[in-house]
Amino acid sequence: MIRRPPRSTLFPYTTLFRSGDSIDKQIKKKIEREEEKLKTNNRDLSLVKMKSMFAIGFAFTALLSMFNSIFDGRVVAKLPFVPITWIQGISHRNLLGEDYTDCSFIFLYILCTMSIRQNIQKLLGFAPSRAASKQGGNIFGAPTQGLK
Secondary structure: OOOOOOOOOOHHHHHHHHHHHHHHHHHHHHHHHHHHHHHHHHHHHHHHHHHHHHHHHHHHHHHHHHHHHHHOOOOOEEOOOOOOHHHHHHHOOOOOOOOOOEEOHHHHHHHHHHHHHHHHHHHHOOOOOHHHHHHHOOOOOOOOOOOO
């Protein structure tokens, strides 16, 4: 028995194009699934960051009120330099005298909280891992690795 050729001369090409469409649809579905996973991870990371911000803020506010009542008006340190004028108001807050090398508690508190906040977040388990932070994106919600 002799087989007849297909009626259309475009037969092999139309089959090829149809299989390409199904591959494109599969790729699109896979991309959509990955984007949904990324959105979910980004939302979870933002929630962890928000919780840590509130917890650490509450802890530092409680410490500030306690230590401020103890050290208010007392010299707690002697600076080896005279601070610039716009910092003198904080560094010499509630201290008697004109010696601007005297340091108030609030100035040291501000310096310490700026320097140790990240470490306390890690210690209490509120800070995300480095890998999660890299995947989390920037303030606009887009991942930084995907931008070029």
